[in-house]
Amino acid sequence: MLRERDLIARVRRTKKPETLPAVVEAATKAPFPGRLRRPSAQKARGPLPHTGLKNLGNTCFMNATLQCLFGCSEFCAGFVERQYPLAAKSPSSGKIAMAFAELLGDIAQDKPIVSPSNLRKSLTKIAPQFRGNGQHDSQELLRCLLDGLAEDLKRPPPPSPVTLPRQENTEIVEEAHCEAWRTYVRDNASPVSDHFAGLLRSTVECCKCSHRSIRYDPYLDLSLPLPPPPSSTVRSPLSAKLQKGSTSCTLEKCMEQFTATEDLTEKITCEKCKKPQKSKKSLTLQTWPRILVLHVKRFSYTETRREKLDTLVTFPTEGLDLSPFASEDRRSVPAVYDLFATTDHLGASGAAGHYVAHRKDQSGWRTFDDTTHAPTAAERLQGGAAYVLWYRRRDGGAPPAKPKLV
Known part of the structure; x- marks a missing residue:
């Protein structure tokens, strides 16, 4: 984690601190000679063809995830076209990226069913x-x-920090988060960070002197808790079949729960008081990625088993606005997203069940269930099965007055 005071000190030692967009651009243009091997016979800039994935033995959890990831056409195109450089060293020696590129190459050739066996083997x-x-x-x-x-x-990191002219008077907090982002990108720059990475701002406030300690943490997805169920069952506006015995909430309520201030159970040593004090903590979004992955925490754990929470979460398919959950200094930055895929867990048990994916392209929404796929209605996305939600950021533009649910 990155302390704000350390980042501020580092920024102030620099005569011309970089602004965030310029830092990201400079850090992501580092050259590297090696590239994904085996040239592809077909390029794909648009959506990938509809292709089923072979189940290798209870691998629906992987197949559903891959189908959603295939919906990230801007991310997958670099694999199909073999544009991404391979790192000199990695735990898998580049085999995961090469297997993923091979799988996408097969799909780009419009094969009806492909096997992700090589990717699974490399990942394990x-x-x-x-x-x-x-x-x-x-x-x-x-x-x-x-x-x-x-x-x-x-x-690889740039050979030396790039010094760029300062464009405007920047608040200290923004200087700190720019330095936090620059540090993260310097050490972790990849196509994954380009598309999925953002920064969380964690604020711990001393209940004695109100001193605030701020840290910045990178994320590739956000795990959202479900709000506590009310004392009485709340009926959902969905069908009676779905709502039977269930409570309901909105995705915005889950985001509110994620960013809500909580009292810490353990005392934290205050940087100002110099001794352990009762404290409270809150999280806000400092930066947000091109592809936003939201994980609904549907499973609770006991000592002996995992139980599924069947709360019905309604979520917008268009116009999800994150600005209410952003840090105060960032709420004027556009943060509007549209849904393009979901990963669903079917079944009432936390120990078993089945995963399917829903994905949207130019032809509309489609359900992917291992080797099979078929068109589906947007209304079928809502319910107690939605587990991972995939959103794409709009480039600029104001949020609509009323986000569309279905």
């Missing part, structure tokens, strides 16, 4: 928990896959 080299035929969590798979791709495609 660094994540052995996915070996065998057991059922696993799709969000855990996504994090391991993105981490593996990021390591395989990590760009």
